Amino acid sequence: MNASKSTRVIQIALQIALAAFVLLPFFWMISVSLKPATEPFAIPARLWPQDPTLENYVTAFRPEFRTYFVNSMIVSGASVVITVVLGLLAAYSFSRAQLLIITVLMGGVVLAQMFPHSAIIIPFYKMMRAADLLNTYASLIIAYVSVTLPVAVWMLRGFLLKLPVSLEEAAAIDGASPLRIFCEIVVPLARPGVIATAVYVLIVTWQEFLFALSFTSTKEMRTLPVGLNDFIGQYGIRYGELMASSVMVSMPVIAVFFFLQRYFVAGLTAGAVKG
Template sequence: MRRSLPARFGLALLQMAVAAFVLIPFFWMLSVSLKPTTEPFAIPARLWPEAPTLANYVTAFRPEFRDYFLNSVVVSLSTVAITVTLGLLAAYAFSRARLLVITGLMSLVVLAQMFPHSAIIIPIYKMMRAADLLNTYTSLIVAYVSVTLPVAIWMLHGFLAKLPVSLEEAANIDGAGPIRVFWEIVVPLARPGIIATAVYVLIVTWQEFLFALSFTSSKAMRTLPVGLNDFIGQYGIRYGELMASSVMVSVPVVAVFFLLQRYFVAGLTAGAVKG
């Protein structure tokens, strides 16, 4: 115990240092959002405002912001529903099939994760323009599904591969068909992996900027990350309102993550140990 105490203390200090390094930018964002208009430029700079105010939040929460929020909710939740459903079906097929072709397809799924968004945005843009779907929810949802689906399949495959096949075989012996086995046996057992995948897809789509900027041309169809550009003008940046909007954008995702973090960790670690 005497030997391990210094190691524990050092590890605790390292964890605190990493946490401070990660959280300081968020603390500064919150601090600036509560400062009056001129205080962000005060010299010397202060970590916390002398007279905190909510004026920036009142100004930032304008009708346009509500439209951006609604657009982000519609696009993100639709992407989550489609990606998790398709990913679960594909991952189940990959984890139960023993054909060489299926193994090759899984390799292609892993390969698809290696392409950056900027490499596929032009082909998707041309397809959306040819289908006359630009500046619609559909174009954003299709783009986000194409990006998040490979990762969702990979995450769910690792979890489903860990589930014992004997449970499904026992249900088959009792007379349950493949569809009933899937919905009543596999899906309930895979709940942590499903929730973890849903949280991941939600985080990715909620903060995505490149596709949202390229595929939307009207102000009414903008999502929150693109809408934040309203506070960046040609002759200046409204830092207080920008930081207030950033806080309001971050809070929903952070809240969802903290509420479901145990499922997220369980889903990410599933399949890491065989047996």
């Protein structure tokens, strides 16, 4: 019993230490965002500001920031919708077709995630320039759908494999068309997987920097991650405003993940269990 209690205490201590390690950067970001302009450079450094202020938030929330926010909403929202729709259609086909090539294709899906964005940025840039899509929403949406669709298919296929095929067969016997079966039976049952996939795509596209930096050239088209560069100047970094903007950029995704995390974990687990 004593050994069991000791093991439990060690597990709890490790969990607390891990949580502190993960949350410390976010805590420091909030702390610096509440400090006056000179306090981030104070020695010794303080974990919490002596005189907290919201001045950095007021300064950071300028018209350009609102433009970046709208751009991120448009690009991320469109990417989520397109990726989920295409991913669900492909995943449904892959989950119901009993073919050897499906296993090969799913292996290719996993392999595709091994390539970093920096390895494919030049071909993407050349294609967007040839299509005259640079500095448009379309260039970012196409790029984001391309890099998130493989994982979306993998996640959704794993979830759809858990759904009972007997329901679809019963509906087919009753005369339901394949489209009706998909829309009225498969999609409602796959809602947790769809939500998990949507959250994943939102997280990836909301914080993506490299494509957004390469494909946009004007402030009117920049997204939030690129907009944070405004606080990094040639002669210094405005840490307070940078951290305040970073907090505001992070909060929407954190809120979405907090409320939908159970679906996200369920979707990832389903995709990991089923091959």
